[in-house]
Amino acid sequence: MNDDVDRIMAVMSAAFDPVFGEAWNRRQVEDALAFGTCHYALVDPAGVPFVDGGNAAGFFMSRTGYEEEELLLLAVDPQYRRRGLGRSLLDTLRTGASGRGARRLLLEMRRGNPAESLYRGFGFYSIGERREYYRTPGGERLDAVTFACDIS
Numbered sequence: 001m002n003d004d005v006d007r008i009m010a011v012m013s014a015a016f017d018p019v020f021g022e023a024w025n026r027r028q029v030e031d032a033l034a035f036g037t038c039h040y041a042l043v044d045p046a047g048v049p050f051v052d053g054g055n056a057a058g059f060f061m062s063r064t065g066y067e068e069e070e071l072l073l074l075a076v077d078p079q080y081r082r083r084g085l086g087r088s089l090l091d092t093l094r095t096g097a098s099g100r101g102a103r104r105l106l107l108e109m110r111r112g113n114p115a116e117s118l119y120r121g122f123g124f125y126s127i128g129e130r131r132e133y134y135r136t137p138g139g140e141r142l143d144a145v146t147f148a149c150d151i152s
């Protein structure tokens with residue numbers, strides 16, 4: 001588990017633009033994973049589920065609730081993007097969440113994140129917004145958009 005937290009943190013620091021302040025710190029990741037309701041998966045550069053001993057190129061973290069699973073974080077190292085790894089991680093999330101009894105996936109994203117194309121292509125649709133919900137480290141207020149994806 002500790003090694004996987006190292007891998008998650010390595011991808012996290014490479015993937016998230018510090019301008020938006022979206023990356024989690026190690027303590028936040030460890031605390032989330034300490035709960036039985038949080039799940040994660042790593043993917044290797046070839047887009048297959050990570051096997052110990054190789055490089056991790058991306059990960060997701062999610063949290064299971066009643067008949068719903070929320071995507072908390074999704075990230076792919078910039079050097080491995082646009083090869084289908086993000087999509088592969090969403091496939092893994094859907095399969096896992098379905099096995100845990102979820103009927104839909106949820107996520108929240110800052111408006112304008114290019115990840116929206118990936119999410120919409122996967123089947124997510126917008127269900128609401130929170131105006132000026134996020135505050136960047138520079139003090140800018142950004143809207144949040146909530147998406148859902150039915151999986152059963």
Ligand SMILES: CC(C)(COP(=O)(O)OP(=O)(O)OC[C@H]1O[C@@H](n2cnc3c(N)ncnc32)[C@H](O)[C@@H]1OP(=O)(O)O)[C@@H](O)C(=O)NCCC(=O)NCCS
Pocket residue numbers: 015016017072073074075076077080081082083084085086087088109113114115117118119121
């Ligand atoms: C969002 C992210 C995970 C996508 O990872 P990825 O491995 O590059 O995604 P995929 O290769 O699976 O993309 C699949 C499709 O989604 C769409 N897509 C993905 N990234 C896109 C982008 N930056 N701009 C436009 N469309 C994009 C495209 O349709 C793409 O298919 P194509 O490459 O054939 O055109 C990655 O860009 C990332 O880590 N971003 C920073 C972290 C972040 O913002 N995460 C989401 C919020 S938690």
